[in-house]
Amino acid sequence: ADLVAYSGFSASNYLEQPYNSDLNFGTGDFCTMGWVKTTDIYGTFIENRNDSSTSGWSVSTSVSGSTTRFRFYLGTAHADSAELSGLANGSWNHWAVLRRGDVVEYWVNGKLESTNTNATWSSNSASKTEGSMKIGVRRDGSQNLTGSLALIRISGTAPSPEQIAKIYEDEKVLFQE
DSSP states (O other): OOOOEEEOOBTTBOEEEOOOGGGOOTTSOEEEEEEEEEEEOOEEEEEESOOSSSSOEEEEEEEETTEEEEEEEETTEEEEOSOOTTOOTTSOEEEEEEEETTEEEEEETTEEEEEEEOTTTTTSOOOOSSOOEEESSOTTSOSOOEEEEEEEEEESSOOOHHHHHHHHHHHGGGGOO
């Protein structure tokens, strides 16, 4: 099988899935993961019905000076990871952002990079009854990701640290010449 990556994200070019109730995780655990290759790590990876005022969710990166961080939104609440030291520009990187109870975990290349604990994470609902999911761009067409995404997955469970490490080890060979 051939590996496919998606790129060229803009306000008019992105991946979109219409409303899907299977992505209503409520207050349960869930995970997003995939692979990214970029030289400008600022941008939106996934945004699922999030309008920053209700209960959608999104995963993006933010850059402040030379510090790159994951940013996870759940409704109006958001949390940034610590600096992503393991995210290498210009090469393929595996990433995972997940909610496990009241902890948001940020993973890069099979290693836990950062966590953010907040008692409201476990009670904030990741459910909304309308809207689409977009990959590569924010809901308003801004903050598009410069680079490529591959093997994007979303799960209604939070994989164990061992599972995340195994996924990374098993898949990294797909990205070698």
